[in-house]
Amino acid sequence: MTSWKTIHISDLGRIVTGKTPKTSVKANYGGDIPFLTPSDDLTGKYVPKTNKSITEVGLSEVKNCLLQANAICVSCIGSDLGKVVKTTKPLVTNQQINSIIPYEDYDADFIYYLMLIVGGQLNYLSKTSTAVPIINKTQFSNFEVKVPSLEEQRRIAGILGAIDDKIENNRRINDNLEQQAQAIYKQWFVDFEFPNEEGKPYKSSGGKMVDSELGPIPDGWSVIGYGDAVDIKGGGTPPTNNPEFWNGSIPFFTPKDVSSDCFAIHTEKSITEAGLSNCNSKLYAKDTVFITARGTVGKVVMAGCSMAMNQTNYALIGKNELSQYFVYLLTIALVDRLLKKANGAVFNAITTRDFEGEQIVHPTNFVLGKFIDIISPLYQQVLSIAKENEILATLRDTLLPKLMNGEIKL
Numbered sequence: 001m002t003s004w005k006t007i008h009i010s011d012l013g014r015i016v017t018g019k020t021p022k023t024s025v026k027a028n029y030g031g032d033i034p035f036l037t038p039s040d041d042l043t044g045k046y047v048p049k050t051n052k053s054i055t056e057v058g059l060s061e062v063k064n065c066l067l068q069a070n071a072i073c074v075s076c077i078g079s080d081l082g083k084v085v086k087t088t089k090p091l092v093t094n095q096q097i098n099s100i101i102p103y104e105d106y107d108a109d110f111i112y113y114l115m116l117i118v119g120g121q122l123n124y125l126s127k128t129s130t131a132v133p134i135i136n137k138t139q140f141s142n143f144e145v146k147v148p149s150l151e152e153q154r155r156i157a158g159i160l161g162a163i164d165d166k167i168e169n170n171r172r173i174n175d176n177l178e179q180q181a182q183a184i185y186k187q188w189f190v191d192f193e194f195p196n197e198e199g200k201p202y203k204s205s206g207g208k209m210v211d212s213e214l215g216p217i218p219d220g221w222s223v224i225g226y227g228d229a230v231d232i233k234g235g236g237t238p239p240t241n242n243p244e245f246w247n248g249s250i251p252f253f254t255p256k257d258v259s260s261d262c263f264a265i266h267t268e269k270s271i272t273e274a275g276l277s278n279c280n281s282k283l284y285a286k287d288t289v290f291i292t293a294r295g296t297v298g299k300v301v302m303a304g305c306s307m308a309m310n311q312t313n314y315a316l317i318g319k320n321e322l323s324q325y326f327v328y329l330l331t332i333a334l335v336d337r338l339l340k341k342a343n344g345a346v347f348n349a350i351t352t353r354d355f356e357g358e359q360i361v362h363p364t365n366f367v368l369g370k371f372i373d374i375i376s377p378l379y380q381q382v383l384s385i386a387k388e389n390e391i392l393a394t395l396r397d398t399l400l401p402k403l404m405n406g407e408i409k410l
Contacts, residue, residue: 004148004406009118010141012111013072013102017137018093019065021058031055033066034091038075039296042083043259044171045112045164047073047091054092065092070108072100074115076135079256082119086112098140105150109157114145117404155410156403163396170385170392171260177378178262184374185329192218194367213359220364226334227356230327231317235309236280238271248272250283251307255292258299262328262379263386264290265304266393281308287324289316289331293350298335302328304383314352323372325379334358 009015018036021028029035034050035058041048059066067073067087075083077096086108093099100115102108122135122143147153188194192209193201202218203209209216212223235253238245251267252275258264276283283306284290292299294312302324309315318327338354363371402408 003152004146006144006146008141009100009143009145011103012106012114012145012147013100015137015141016065016067016071016099016101018095018097018099019062020094021054021061025057027055028058028061029054031058033059034089036073036085036091036093036097038077038080038083038094038096041259042075042080042085045086045168047085047087048260050091059092062092067091067093067099067101070102072102072108072111072115073097074099074119074140076122076140078133081133081135082121082123084112084115084119096134098135098137106147107150107153107157109161110147110153113157113160113400114147114404116400118143118145152410159403159410160396160400163392163399167389167392167396170389174261174382174385177382181325181375181378182329182332184371185333188367188371189330189361189363190333194363194371212361214361217361218363218367221367222362223359224362225356226330226358226360227352229319229322229360229362230331230355231319232352232355233282233284233315233317234280235311235313235315237310238275238279242275242278245272245275245278246270248275250276251305253290253303253307253309253313255294255296255299255312258292258296258301261386262301263304263383264301264307265386265390267307271308276308279308280311283308284315284317289324289328290314291316291331291335291350294348297348297350298339300328300331300335302379304386314350314355323368323376325372325375326368329375330360334360 029052031054033054033056034047035052035054036047036050037052040050068090069088071087073085073087073093075081075096076098100111102111148156192203192207196202196205196207208219210219214223217223240246246269248271250271250273252269252271253264253267254269257267271279284303286303286305288303290301290303290309290313292312293314316327316331318324334355337358338350399408
């Protein structure tokens with residue numbers, strides 16, 4: 001690394017600390033400008049669809065904080081400290097994120113990968129304090145890093161970027177498959193346009209509808225409680241002060257493991273068999289549906305392998321061999337219904353009572369079987385692609401430090 005030089009992060013580009021428009025002004029929010037915060041999914045290379053957006057009115061309050069494409073955003077607070085994403089279009093971040101707008105002498109993709117290394121170091125250092133970890137703009141700007149020539153930066157970024165491009169392409173494929181599955185679910189079980197005996201849309205082709213508590217439904221279908229179709233199970237956490245319970249082979253799902261993927265495969269934490277025996281969670285099978293019940297509320301995923309979970313989630317398991325894929329899609333629709341009922345109110349938690357008080361339309365076994373025949377291959381493909389991404393991410397994470405410390409020379 002003789003050709004590498006030591007500089008400060010502030011030498012890489014202009015440092016911008018985000019800012020939040022006044023939340024008391026409704027006109028500031030709900031526009032077309034993405035508003036990135038640490039609560040968004042920061043697991044991929046690029047900024048995802050953000051949970052919040054701001055208007056031009058909101059932007060006028062924080063206009064000096066507008067980032068363009070190719071800015072590198074680093075979360076600098078709490079348990080998300082050190083997570084990094086790259087922008088692809090103009091956006092604003094909140095004050096918990098410091099961003100780098102690269103100077104011409106530095107490659108934006110290289111800075112992204114460099115910040116992954118820095119982010120890991122910052123996260124480690126933050127754990128030496130009992131207070132909520134936070135890195136301010138001055139500390140961030142003054143952090144020392146080593147960088148090679150622009151030519152070598154581009155070579156390193158090219159190798160790592162090729163892997164990330166494949167991961168992002170796989171994610172787009174999975175997003176498309178997920179959208180297909182949800183569209184088919186809506187067509188069949190919301191619009192009641194499942195194929196009739198002649199292969200035509202049932203309702204619009206004159207299929208018989210009967211009255212129910214939820215309005216007209218297809219003849220032969222029924223209205224039941226959500227809890228009559230789905231078992232709702234809880235979780236728990238082993239004592240954190242006993243090292244014999246942690247870092248084992250059993251994935252341990254928490255809300256932090258929710259991403260834009262519909263399957264959870266990799267979890268930040270894992271427990272041992274002893275840990276499983278000393279908590280209120282059981283080992284839930286692959287395809288078990290998890291829903292986050294506190295903190296980040298209402299996020300729904302499926303287990304990509306057997307795993308335990310903490311007490312801030314529920315595990316949802318279909319009764320009478322009801323397909324987990326159907327449970328997953330049904331639950332997403334139910335959460336949407338609960339949010340609409342809340343009419344903009346903040347959801348601090350979802351309880352079993354919320355589920356048990358909801359009625360659902362239950363199709364005939366024949367229609368449900370036909371639906372599962374179509375949906376199962378889609379989700380099996382999604383899981384296969386998600387597992388491929390795990391392998392690719394492991395390869396990238398193995399190469400990353402070796403390229404950044406000069407162990408692998410280009």
